[in-house]
Amino acid sequence: MIARPLATALVFALVARTGAFYLPGVAPTEYHEGSVVDLKVNKLTSVKTQLPYRYYVLPYCAPTEIHVAAESLGEILLGDSIENSLYDIKMNVNASCAKLCERKLSPSDKQTFKTMIDHEYTVNWLVDNLPGAMRHYRKTSNTYSYTNGFPVGLRRGDKYFVHNHIRIGLQYHVDKDEFEGFRVVGFELFPQSIQQSATCEDADDLTPHFELFEHDSITYTYDVTWTPSPVRWASRWDMYLKMHEGTIHWFSIVNSLLIVIFLSGMVAMILLRTLHRDIAKYNDLAAEDTAEETGWKLVHGDVFRKPRHSKALAVCVGSGMQLLVCSAVTLIFSAAGFLSPVNRGSILQGMLLLFTFAGILAGYVSARSYKMWKGEDWKKTTLLTAFCYPGTVFCIFFLLNLFIWGAKSSGAVPFTTMFALLVLWFGISVPLVFLGAFFGYKKAPIPLPVRTNQIPRQIPVQPWYVSGVLSSLVGGILPFGAVFTELFFIMSSIWQHQFYYLFGFLMLVIVILLVTCAEISITFTYFQLSNEDYNWHWRSFFASASSAFYVFLYSCLYYCTRTQIGHHVGVLLYFGYMFVISYTFALITGSIGFCSTFVFVKQIYGSIKVDEATMKCWKQSSVINTTAMRAVAGCRQLDADADAVAAAVAA
Numbered sequence: 001m002i003a004r005p006l007a008t009a010l011v012f013a014l015v016a017r018t019g020a021f022y023l024p025g026v027a028p029t030e031y032h033e034g035s036v037v038d039l040k041v042n043k044l045t046s047v048k049t050q051l052p053y054r055y056y057v058l059p060y061c062a063p064t065e066i067h068v069a070a071e072s073l074g075e076i077l078l079g080d081s082i083e084n085s086l087y088d089i090k091m092n093v094n095a096s097c098a099k100l101c102e103r104k105l106s107p108s109d110k111q112t113f114k115t116m117i118d119h120e121y122t123v124n125w126l127v128d129n130l131p132g133a134m135r136h137y138r139k140t141s142n143t144y145s146y147t148n149g150f151p152v153g154l155r156r157g158d159k160y161f162v163h164n165h166i167r168i169g170l171q172y173h174v175d176k177d178e179f180e181g182f183r184v185v186g187f188e189l190f191p192q193s194i195q196q197s198a199t200c201e202d203a204d205d206l207t208p209h210f211e212l213f214e215h216d217s218i219t220y221t222y223d224v225t226w227t228p229s230p231v232r233w234a235s236r237w238d239m240y241l242k243m244h245e246g247t248i249h250w251f252s253i254v255n256s257l258l259i260v261i262f263l264s265g266m267v268a269m270i271l272l273r274t275l276h277r278d279i280a281k282y283n284d285l286a287a288e289d290t291a292e293e294t295g296w297k298l299v300h301g302d303v304f305r306k307p308r309h310s311k312a313l314a315v316c317v318g319s320g321m322q323l324l325v326c327s328a329v330t331l332i333f334s335a336a337g338f339l340s341p342v343n344r345g346s347i348l349q350g351m352l353l354l355f356t357f358a359g360i361l362a363g364y365v366s367a368r369s370y371k372m373w374k375g376e377d378w379k380k381t382t383l384l385t386a387f388c389y390p391g392t393v394f395c396i397f398f399l400l401n402l403f404i405w406g407a408k409s410s411g412a413v414p415f416t417t418m419f420a421l422l423v424l425w426f427g428i429s430v431p432l433v434f435l436g437a438f439f440g441y442k443k444a445p446i447p448l449p450v451r452t453n454q455i456p457r458q459i460p461v462q463p464w465y466v467s468g469v470l471s472s473l474v475g476g477i478l479p480f481g482a483v484f485t486e487l488f489f490i491m492s493s494i495w496q497h498q499f500y501y502l503f504g505f506l507m508l509v510i511v512i513l514l515v516t517c518a519e520i521s522i523t524f525t526y527f528q529l530s531n532e533d534y535n536w537h538w539r540s541f542f543a544s545a546s547s548a549f550y551v552f553l554y555s556c557l558y559y560c561t562r563t564q565i566g567h568h569v570g571v572l573l574y575f576g577y578m579f580v581i582s583y584t585f586a587l588i589t590g591s592i593g594f595c596s597t598f599v600f601v602k603q604i605y606g607s608i609k610v611d612e613a614t615m616k617c618w619k620q621s622s623v624i625n626t627t628a629m630r631a632v633a634g635c636r637q638l639d640a641d642a643d644a645v646a647a648a649v650a651a
Contacts, residue, residue, distance in 0.1 A: 074345025079411030318366030320591025367440025476546030521593030545590030
């Protein structure tokens with residue numbers, strides 16, 4: 001009783017601390033006054049195209065030698081391209097109207113600027129690994145919010161204005177008792193479009209002035225302003241976490257959490273009361289002597305029968321458990337700060353590595369499931385486990401990458417990285433899947449509480465409202481309701497280029513999702529068995545996995561109402577990756593539903609008493625069924641012989 005409140009308190013403590021927690025193991029950089037502070041440039045991004053481009057595709061001031069920072073696997077997959085720049089920034093040294101360079105504008109340069117402004121591309125800069133952000137004032141709440149980067153330019157009617165002057169605001173923190181020097185804790189940007197001059201006299205005028213097609217050259221200037229800040233280095237990312245509507249986010253999460261807890265508690269109460277009454281009745285020896293058995297006890301001899309397409313089910317459950325462990329470990333490390341949006345690409349890279357090494361679990365689970373159903377084609381099952389889900393995702397990723405490469409975007413993954421992914425897949429993941437399958441097949445089969453009859457029991461005609469498709473669609477609503485609010489913010493972080501940071505609350509939502517999937521699948525399976533339908537395996541899987549269908553429908557609604565994607569490649573990227581996310585969600589939730597239902601079915605059939613008289617009756621009924629089937633076969637043979645004789649007489 002003490003552990004549950006303690007676990008809840010720990011979860012909420014993680015929620016409270018995630019915002020101010022920084023990546024462990026990364027030491028802050030101290031700068032001395034006057035020392036050089038590098039400003040690095042990153043990719044150009046757009047919410048309208050979802051296609052990133054390198055910074056220097058635009059006619060900006062490029063250094064003589066462009067150095068690309070060493071990138072991790074996650075950064076390459078995300079399309080990051082961090083390069084050096086000509087901006088001369090020194091610690092605690094202000095600058096006013098510093099000239100960067102002057103560039104001639106060719107017609108192609110103007111057209112490139114025009115295209116980028118039409119697609120609302122954003123410039124991304126970095127100082128001390130801190131991205132630059134624009135600050136916006138909210139009159140309604142009298143607070144400030146921040147957006148990542150600044151736009152390339154803006155459009156007013158038929159005129160295009162380029163931001164050629166940037167006000168750079170940097171904040172530093174000083175604490176002589178803890179460290180020597182200055183630490184960068186803030187990086188704000190304010191872009192302007194001004195007339196070309198050596199003194200930037202119109203910089204105080206916020207009206208845009210530099211019209212693109214009226215000039216044949218462009219001069220880039222910038223201001224640098226340093227201000228002290230009480231913000232500590234470990235909390236410097238808090239300003240970026242204010243990009244979300246925090247109040248709305250928390251209220252929606254709590255609201256969904258209360259609804260799901262209420263519905264789950266109600267379902268669990270009804271299920272436990274009904275099931276307890278059934279078990280008590282069946283275990284009453286006096287009742288067994290006078291009453292006829294009904295409901296789920298009648299199908300005890302068929303409930304563990306090998307399901308249809310057992311090979312595919314074993315593959316789905318194995319892949320789902322692999323993804324579940326991968327997601328859970330990634331989420332725990334993200335909540336602890338080891339994998340954070342602060343370190344670009346770390347979450348994606350961590351998930352890839354965890355998925356690769358979790359292949360041993362996928363092989364083990366699929367092998368144990370397939371052996372329980374007495375399957376013999378274990379090699380094909382293991383191959384499907386190793387190649388089905390990764391192969392599908394890789395094929396979609398490869399096709400989408402071809403379209404990105406055709407658009408000449410920096411988001412296109414190089415073929416060397418593709419080869420590295422194939423090495424991870426074939427060199428590590430596939431052997432681990434076979435290793436896990438070896439251990440799974442080597443162990444004894446999972447013991448079952450009852451024996452399976454040789455002849456399948458006939459299933460009564462089922463009402464239309466308990467059909468597999470309808471029950472699965474209804475069952476997927478509740479798991480989707482547990483995550484749809486959090487799904488909105490996750491999709492916003494992906495497609496609106498925002499930072500996602502509430503990993504503590506996401507952990508709580510995932511726990512609620514696990515409980516909901518288990519309860520929904522168990523409830524639907526219980527009512528199915530009560531109707532003497534023992535084909536519960538696939539239905540328990542799809543009762544929870546159907547929530548992925550609603551996830552994909554929600555992504556279609558999100559596309560129509562929230563996104564501004566107009567480029568055809570961007571549309572393909574959106575629906576391609578959302579299909580992969582929905583497919584992954586289906587495998588995770590489906591495997592949770594199946595495994596929890598299997599434990600439930602095994603438990604209830606192990607709780608009832610099966611006496612010798614009942615066993616004798618089952619054997620007699622099996623003999624009677626066998627005799628009846630033989631009699632039917634004999635009658636069919638007699639009919640065939642009679643038809644043959646009649647045909648001979650007629651001839």
